[in-house]
Amino acid sequence: MKKPLLALSVVALSLGSIMTPLHASAALPLQVDGNELPSLAPMLERVSPAVVNISVEGTMVSKQQIPESFRFFFGDELPAEQSQERPFRGLGSGVIIDSEKGHIITNYHVINGADSIKVQLSDGREFDAELVGGDKMSDIALLKLKKKAKGLTQMEFADSDKLRVGDFTVAIGNPFGLGKTVTSGIVSALGRSGLNLENFENFIQTDAAINSGNSGGALVDLNGKLIGINTAILGPNGGNVGIGFAIPSNMIHNLTEQIINYGEVKRGMLGVQGGEITAELAQALGYESSRGAFVNQVLPDSAADKAGLQAGDVIVSLNGKKISTFSELRAKVATLGAGKKIKIGVIRDGKNKQFDVTLGESQSQQTKAEQLHPGLTGASLSNTQKSDAQQGVKVTSVTKGSPAESYEIEQGDIIIGVNRHRVSNLKELSKYLEKQDGVLALNIQRGDRRVVVVVR
Template identity: 55%
Template structure:
């Protein structure tokens, strides 16, 4: 059983067959007419036209290393490239009617050559992908029709556990379907679903096909983008996850302006604070992000953050874990101003931080992993135009040189997970345990280097 159940497979196109509604008996209902049976229908009639169906098609390219003996005896190439056509369906949400902006999950439209958006009134439009972010699983599309309906975006930081929510999407070959539930938890992380995790957990039924759909409050405002489920067979068991609307909004604003996410960087290492660590640090708090190391000349260093600090709030909002801090900082753009509340030697301190740009930073690799000491890493592309992490400089005899890295190598993956930026490499190595296999592109060939 795996946590990683994306909801793209078996998604469906919205038809004119209407939608079904499932509601909790305890859910408060609304009516727009006197003496009429209470219903969520008035709110849903306003909200559901903003949720669309997305159909994609494209070609999936896979690369497989050919064993050396086959290359020697049969003259086979070093790697075998296979291309397979694919089709898929998912959901999306119109967030700006004037500009035609539609937000969905990156995994719904990833590698798609053609994207078609279908509205609830039956109209279909070819969409252009303005940009995406695989680490947070967000993509922004643009369509050009008139008379669109957009969902207003709520402040997802104001959500509380127990708030009622409604999920809208297109599951299991059915037309648009609405389900209801509550917010089961906030700030969920450590699920290995994505690179940056700060999920809303809900028991509103979410199934295959809901990816990119809307999670709304009872005012019909968007509070999250439905993304993943936890279930033994990919079906609903009452545990679904959505990307908070505030996180989504910050990311799509960057995509709309720059065509990419220019991720913010704080420049610290750390972990969750727990009872044992709190006792060791003589701190009277058991929830927050413990700072174990501050990178010299980073945004955190400039702001005066110190090793041993415990960060408890971000912009006045309580912080539950280090993973939640990473996700919130990473979703904020480079140059964003952030107020952090922290505990230092038993006293509360507020600091203002201006975030660095994680996507344009050049770092010493030892800041990321001891085995890479001696290498200088930078975002960029090799001569063939392949994105990755470039070895910009390498010291002779260093640990990085001893594992086989060379200057101008491009690290493109860690343990078969694609790595496009220094920030993504840092994230992959932070979560890696045991033997680590670096996928490296060197010239026109690729190879694996092993870190033990």
């Protein structure tokens, strides 16, 4: 019985310590030894109106496999899986980055699957918003207010590459739907990755309290400039334990520029494969550090190959900024965008070398066709390669028993037109299908012949 009593006494002491200054707050001095007390209030009053609350509504489709025994008794007419639709609601945060255009950035997972997006400003005004574009693998989405709003406050970007461990941070967001909330901390670490190996991760780690609903909110420096977008926490049961993660502002800036200019993210590709530097590998290479990205293969005819990089190189910098891990290199290259000219610093045989590289464009992006039209459900689509004889949208796979298979769409088909409208890539196909609700006449290149598939 002694331990619980001790714990209770500690809580009571903590509460007493917190409550005592409240009674004496009116008597607190404005100055100490002639100096004003430091406060974040002036900075927050200036920039916090740029942080907004986001609420979404939509329908979630869940699929459930039907056991083979059931299908045996009911015949082939019973599908292999059954879909169920469930409405959902969600809350998050966002940051205004362009007051004139009404552009707001948030996390992709905040608005993923949403049919309705509403933005509430700090003054209580509420607006409908639309998705301009997003990147699921980087967890960034760009929204735009449907109606022009007066008196918006936008937030200025900081250079996140200049951050150091120990720099002060302030997180602003809408945790648990409580409303505008501010917490503070420091940069705990840089270049964090490994939360989701399929995604591009180069997180800022902070101990500023981040909780559910903070997603998409701002992480700012003491000047009120945006250094990151809060996106995830590491803690039991989703609670804050002082380990939060934010997407760096430089990554956000690169991605939003691509979405604004091209309507999509044109992911950059260096064309190297490799991994992290271990102590054993560093010793084998005669390399005195454990920081950098080890290259074990350079893909033929890639941007790296054309620039002169070789297997065995250790990449240590990108545009003059240090590279600590292969994950960091992967995330930065992917979000810089295709066609970007960069400088890569490497160590080769103990010597420092510099290479000018023009990034290629990744062709690995795939889209699930049900996102474009219900009749295409079950098909996966990707852009064709430049080396392909026919340019268009390639069907990379078709699920057995799916609507796409019932319309006789086959793996390897290349969609080159819709309703007599020529399409050369996923962007053009997606843009055209946004306005089409009825019957689709797909012009398809199938091997050495062309066919027309009608999809309802």
